[in-house]
Amino acid sequence: MNQRLRDPLDRALGSLPRDVAPQRDLWSQIEADIAASPRPLQDSAGPNNVAEFPSNEPARRSGFQSRWLQLAAGLLLIVGSSFATWVVVQRSVDQKVLQAQQATVQQMQPVLNAMPASFGGNEVLGASYQKARADLSAEFERRVAKLPPVTRARLERDLADLRRAANQVAATLGEHPNDPLLQQLLLSTYQSELALLGSLNNVSTTVVGADL
Amino acid sequence: MLSGIGAIEQPASSDVSASAETTLIVAARAGDVRAFEQLYKLHVGRVLGICLRMTHRRDLAEDCTQLTFVRAWRNLGAFEGRSAFSTWLHRIAVNEVLTYTRNHGTRLEAETQGVDDAHLDQESTDQGTAPPGSPDTGEVMDVERALATLPEGSRHVVVLQTIYGYSHEEVAEMLGIAVGTCKAQLHRGRRMLRERLGLGEFEP
Numbered sequence: 001m002n003q004r005l006r007d008p009l010d011r012a013l014g015s016l017p018r019d020v021a022p023q024r025d026l027w028s029q030i031e032a033d034i035a036a037s038p039r040p041l042q043d044s045a046g047p048n049n050v051a052e053f054p055s056n057e058p059a060r061r062s063g064f065q066s067r068w069l070q071l072a073a074g075l076l077l078i079v080g081s082s083f084a085t086w087v088v089v090q091r092s093v094d095q096k097v098l099q100a101q102q103a104t105v106q107q108m109q110p111v112l113n114a115m116p117a118s119f120g121g122n123e124v125l126g127a128s129y130q131k132a133r134a135d136l137s138a139e140f141e142r143r144v145a146k147l148p149p150v151t152r153a154r155l156e157r158d159l160a161d162l163r164r165a166a167n168q169v170a171a172t173l174g175e176h177p178n179d180p181l182l183q184q185l186l187l188s189t190y191q192s193e194l195a196l197l198g199s200l201n202n203v204s205t206t207v208v209g210a211d212l
Numbered sequence: 213m214l215s216g217i218g219a220i221e222q223p224a225s226s227d228v229s230a231s232a233e234t235t236l237i238v239a240a241r242a243g244d245v246r247a248f249e250q251l252y253k254l255h256v257g258r259v260l261g262i263c264l265r266m267t268h269r270r271d272l273a274e275d276c277t278q279l280t281f282v283r284a285w286r287n288l289g290a291f292e293g294r295s296a297f298s299t300w301l302h303r304i305a306v307n308e309v310l311t312y313t314r315n316h317g318t319r320l321e322a323e324t325q326g327v328d329d330a331h332l333d334q335e336s337t338d339q340g341t342a343p344p345g346s347p348d349t350g351e352v353m354d355v356e357r358a359l360a361t362l363p364e365g366s367r368h369v370v371v372l373q374t375i376y377g378y379s380h381e382e383v384a385e386m387l388g389i390a391v392g393t394c395k396a397q398l399h400r401g402r403r404m405l406r407e408r409l410g411l412g413e414f415e416p
Contacts, residue, residue: 008411009402009405009409009411010374012351012355012405012411013355013370013405014375015351015352015355016352016355016375017261017352018257018261018376019258019260019261020257020260020261021257021260022256022260022274022277023270023274024274026256026260026274026278026281027252027256030252030281030282030285031245031249033278033282034245034248034281034285034286035245037282037285179292180292180293180294181237181238181292181293183293184234184293185235185238188230188231188235189231191230191231
């Protein structure tokens with residue numbers, strides 16, 4: 001057993017809930033205060049050491065603020081939609097069939113794990129990722145063809161949306177290759193795409209007999 | 213080419229949530245208040261927990277929590293995702309508590325009522341749903357009260373390190389103290405907690 005778990009003091013401290021719910025509405029005051037504040041990008045170097053990494057190109061940043069907003073708003077919708085699809089698909093998993101497929105899923109794991117850990121300024125996706133993506137895409141297309149039309153359309157639409165979003169983020173990243181948040185956003189989009197592709201591997205086509 | 217191929221966990225809802233959080237951050241950076249409200253909802257519990265355990269006064273902790281999010285909004289442009297958003301937010305929260313302490317010149321008076329109330333609220337929520345073997349509310353309150361009696365420096369270190377899982381280096385940076393001081397405060401705080409909770413020295 002982990003030593004920290006055996007120490008009664010650590011156990012006692014570990015029993016404390018980390019989150020505490022507010023007893024009053026804190027948001028309304030926050031909202032009022034931020035309504036009177038400059039927008040985040042106009043005030044990037046804050047006091048008290050909260051400026052994580054001071055920006056060295058503030059003018060360029062404000063220039064593509066609207067692009068950020070468009071990307072973010074679009075991605076929020078797409079990720080939300082994909083997540084909803086993912087949840088619905090996952091809920092249709094038949095546990096017995098899932099157990100029977102475990103071996104197959106485990107075989108797919110190394111492929112799913114072959115994700116880029118980080119993005120550098122001018123780097124593009126590596127061969128491992130491309131292969132994983134191609135394999136999963138092929139498997140996805142094979143499986144999705146057996147699904148009912150409405151389910152298939154929904155999955156294909158989500159996948160197309162994610163790929164379009166990834167292309168948009170990648171294009172923006174091409175203009176701002178050293179922006180870490182944009183790099184992270186692109187990585188998240190690729191991960192969402194792989195998650196959607198991989199989701200069908202856990203679903204038996206025999207149990208998805210009805211449209212979702 | 214992307215040479216750094218690292219492992220990620222099996223794609224799951226947590227990955228999708230991480231994507232969603234990143235997207236919310238980007239939207240908030242671009243001025244979307246509704247996205248920032250979602251970030252607030254995701255993180256307010258943890259931020260308030262830190263402030264409450266550092267101050268042991270609910271009114272003050274809630275004030276510091278509000279200031280934390282206002283400051284976070286104002287400085288979102290400086291957040292570039294090189295650390296976890298939660299870590300960045302918690303650093304601001306610690307700053308707010310320390311600033312309050314400095315401005316008022318005296319140590320915060322330990323008061324456990326606010327923390328006790330939080331646990332009583334939690335107990336009424338959890339009734340009948342807590343897993344077997346979970347510590348009861350009375351035990352948890354005893355730990356909170358013992359924590360509240362610690363000297364401020366030790367309490368801050370114990371809270372950030374033992375409860376919220378930050379490393380010596382992270383805690384030292386957050387509190388603006390040397391790593392050695394952090395270790396000494398932790399040792400002192402843990403020794404005092406053992407005494408106050410009637411726990412013997414642990415021998416692995």
